[in-house]
Amino acid sequence: MNPTGNSVRQLLSGNEAIALGAWEAGVRYASAYPGTPSTEILPALAQYAGVRAEWASNEKVALDAAVGASFAGARALAVMKHVGVNVAADSLMTLSYTGVGAGLVLVSADDPGAFSSQNEQDNRHYARFGKFPCLEPSDSQEAKEFTRLAFELSELFDTPVMLRSTTRISHSKSGVEVSMPDAPREFESLPPFERHPRKYVMIPAHARLRHPEVEARLKGLAVYAETCALNRVDWGDRRVGVICNGVAYQYAREVLAGFSFLKLGMTYPLPAGLIRDFAAEVETLVVIEELDPFIEEYVRSLGLDVIGKIGDEFFPWTGELSLARVREGALQAGLPVASLDSAAQSADAALAIPPRPPALCPGCPHRSVYFNLRKLKMLVAGDIGCYAIGVLPPFEEMDMLISMGASIGMAHGAKQAGCPDKVVATIGDSTFFHAGLSELASTIYNRGVTCTMILDNGTTAMTGGQDNPATGVTLQGETTQVIDIEATVRAMGVEHLWVVDALDVRGVEAAIKEATAIEDRPTVIVVNGACVFTPQFRRRPVVTVDRETCNGCGFCFRVGCPAILKSDELGAKTKRPKAQIDPLLCTGCTVCLQVCPRKAMYQTA
Amino acid sequence: MNQGTVNFLFVGVGGQGILTASDIAAEVGLQAGYDAKKSEVHGFSQRGGVVESHVRWGQDVGAPLAEKGTVDYLIATETLEAARWIEWLRPGGMVLVNEQRIVPMSVTVGDAEYPPDADILTVVRARTDDLRMVPGLATAERLGNPRLANTVLLGVLSTRLDVPPETWLEVVERRVPPKYVELNRQAFWEGRRLAEDV
Ligand SMILES: Cc1ncc(C[n+]2csc(CCOP(=O)(O)OP(=O)(O)O)c2C)c(N)n1
Ligand code: SF4
Numbered sequence: 001m002n003p004t005g006n007s008v009r010q011l012l013s014g015n016e017a018i019a020l021g022a023w024e025a026g027v028r029y030a031s032a033y034p035g036t037p038s039t040e041i042l043p044a045l046a047q048y049a050g051v052r053a054e055w056a057s058n059e060k061v062a063l064d065a066a067v068g069a070s071f072a073g074a075r076a077l078a079v080m081k082h083v084g085v086n087v088a089a090d091s092l093m094t095l096s097y098t099g100v101g102a103g104l105v106l107v108s109a110d111d112p113g114a115f116s117s118q119n120e121q122d123n124r125h126y127a128r129f130g131k132f133p134c135l136e137p138s139d140s141q142e143a144k145e146f147t148r149l150a151f152e153l154s155e156l157f158d159t160p161v162m163l164r165s166t167t168r169i170s171h172s173k174s175g176v177e178v179s180m181p182d183a184p185r186e187f188e189s190l191p192p193f194e195r196h197p198r199k200y201v202m203i204p205a206h207a208r209l210r211h212p213e214v215e216a217r218l219k220g221l222a223v224y225a226e227t228c229a230l231n232r233v234d235w236g237d238r239r240v241g242v243i244c245n246g247v248a249y250q251y252a253r254e255v256l257a258g259f260s261f262l263k264l265g266m267t268y269p270l271p272a273g274l275i276r277d278f279a280a281e282v283e284t285l286v287v288i289e290e291l292d293p294f295i296e297e298y299v300r301s302l303g304l305d306v307i308g309k310i311g312d313e314f315f316p317w318t319g320e321l322s323l324a325r326v327r328e329g330a331l332q333a334g335l336p337v338a339s340l341d342s343a344a345q346s347a348d349a350a351l352a353i354p355p356r357p358p359a360l361c362p363g364c365p366h367r368s369v370y371f372n373l374r375k376l377k378m379l380v381a382g383d384i385g386c387y388a389i390g391v392l393p394p395f396e397e398m399d400m401l402i403s404m405g406a407s408i409g410m411a412h413g414a415k416q417a418g419c420p421d422k423v424v425a426t427i428g429d430s431t432f433f434h435a436g437l438s439e440l441a442s443t444i445y446n447r448g449v450t451c452t453m454i455l456d457n458g459t460t461a462m463t464g465g466q467d468n469p470a471t472g473v474t475l476q477g478e479t480t481q482v483i484d485i486e487a488t489v490r491a492m493g494v495e496h497l498w499v500v501d502a503l504d505v506r507g508v509e510a511a512i513k514e515a516t517a518i519e520d521r522p523t524v525i526v527v528n529g530a531c532v533f534t535p536q537f538r539r540r541p542v543v544t545v546d547r548e549t550c551n552g553c554g555f556c557f558r559v560g561c562p563a564i565l566k567s568d569e570l571g572a573k574t575k576r577p578k579a580q581i582d583p584l585l586c587t588g589c590t591v592c593l594q595v596c597p598r599k600a601m602y603q604t605a
Numbered sequence: 606m607n608q609g610t611v612n613f614l615f616v617g618v619g620g621q622g623i624l625t626a627s628d629i630a631a632e633v634g635l636q637a638g639y640d641a642k643k644s645e646v647h648g649f650s651q652r653g654g655v656v657e658s659h660v661r662w663g664q665d666v667g668a669p670l671a672e673k674g675t676v677d678y679l680i681a682t683e684t685l686e687a688a689r690w691i692e693w694l695r696p697g698g699m700v701l702v703n704e705q706r707i708v709p710m711s712v713t714v715g716d717a718e719y720p721p722d723a724d725i726l727t728v729v730r731a732r733t734d735d736l737r738m739v740p741g742l743a744t745a746e747r748l749g750n751p752r753l754a755n756t757v758l759l760g761v762l763s764t765r766l767d768v769p770p771e772t773w774l775e776v777v778e779r780r781v782p783p784k785y786v787e788l789n790r791q792a793f794w795e796g797r798r799l800a801e802d803v
Binding site: 009011115139167168171172173174175247250251253254322323324327340351352353354355356357358359360361386389392393394557558560562564565566584 | 618619628631632635640641642643644645646652653654655666667668669670671672673674675685688689708709710711712713714715717718719720724725727728751
């Protein structure tokens, strides 16, 4: 998507549209930590000339950097997934007190349905908690416009603004009017920093002075919400009036086509007057929104009677909405909508369809780690990344996972409390720099005795392969300092350290055995092996099964490789299928060859 | 609003290029003068899991996803996935199935079985007679690159829609790297030929 002079209607994802809106708003600095569904925003923005866009090591760092840029007078953007806001929340809550220099927008990309997240929290609560506005686009065109407007609002009201997207907004494409000037934007250089210690330095005495400003600002925003273009009434048949936001609006306007709508683009603060006036004009008031009854609670607090999810639970509190869920709810509530013709819902012929769980790729460096951890029956405190697949069959070798970086702390706590098992924490390179460093420091400081395995695959793979402090490349493609994990851990004082090749199955096993044999101090194993999607990855000659030697013991299936399949031939004694390898999928990592007890596999040169 | 909306559902396995294929279908819709939306589910599912992508063409498309039971064209790039998603099809809608089996991990490491093609087709036929099995992978391999299979499928699909093939090709060419343009053209026309000889 290259900037051109003419205006055209293009299909853009919500994320691309947010990037475009930020660029149109003149954003100078943007920082993010990757996380589905927000990840694509920064790479899109990074392509626009004149914008500095960076991967931060975590979300708090991303927001802090954006705050610095804003205080220095540059419009700034911080981007993260919903749970990332938890990490950044410490800064965010006080940023509400300081307000901004130039406009500052925080994009929170929520994940109703938890398609690729550890929870499905509803981040609109942060807007109320922190007392700053929340804007919610319902398609890509709005994603662009609302982002632009968010910057204006930020400056107008001296506040951070949260733009809340969801998976369905971020990852859907719809038409956007794109018009761009031919020339790249020229930024004037910033003037020297304007010092406002009573605004920007939140010592208690200053914070107490700022708090009344926050309350006053919120009142001003509530007035603005009554008349702003973000909130809009579409009058139709007044028998039913629907209040909705975000993607829920798109479902509602199909299922309840022809009725009246109050579409809220700003969901905090909410417009009491507008809602009351709308309610007064319609016979039956309905609120349709995903996840928590955030709008509905407010509507009820105004003393209005409403059909929603509180009490009768016509609409679900959990998961994504859909046309079907909105239709079902509307029907149950007795609203005048058509049911889908029954033929479409007729039961289909029954067939047991095997599930298709995610698997580690053929050649994945994480495979040998979980294979061995299982073999050695370790208790595993896991973390977030591709290696979370270690919890699924055939490994089923992860016992806890809660948030990024937590593996090390959980392992430490379990052990300090007296857990008799041998405990290993497993954490990826990106996650290590996200929150693992401080967790490891705490383990070392507190005379911890756990083993930490840092799985350095040279990328942030789970989210699609972003660079991070250990890779030596920035988001905008510059070469930079590689922060060496081994040296870092050594500098933290860990003496018992192993560095192993991920594709050396026995080497990994030996390191785990040796490290966990030490029971009076912390140990670290750095496992090096490139993710198959990185440029460092090298394909090697494929592995083939010698059908004569293979007896169908099935041991190699336990490495969980998608390239290893059951063949049609059964082992004479085992009566179980012999293995075969798909040569198109095999990368020649040889993990299966190394574990085959009968040496029935060979590498074809 | 439902009236006149054409719903496509592309389903398959992570890594099969579903997202590009559905992007192309959405862009063709826009180029042909429709309002178009597309929505995909990916993330954890990329690692060999199920991938689904919806495309809708219409005068004014609201929801980015079709409703279960209203899909007009179900395009499965993997055979088993046609059965998994069949409930999304409108009775009588069209199903396009790429003849390619990708065995799920639950079959390799567990007791689940990959059902025989005949069983899969029975399930599909219970909902529609309009079924096309397409040797997409075989055709693509013959052309020299297995990744062309989706373009073959798009070629077949294009014969069922009222949009000139040139529009499809224009979008395909915009979306693929220059050195693959010619191969993709061939794959697209192969698909159209396959659609003709029943
Ligand atoms: C607070 C938070 N931020 C971001 C994410 C999204 N996320 C999940 S895993 C992951 C990175 C994993 O990278 P790494 O630890 O290097 O493991 P890999 O996937 O490369 O194996 C990210 C960014 C998240 N789940 N939580
Ligand atoms: S993307 Fe990389 S790290 Fe993730 S499963 Fe595949 S090879 Fe492993």
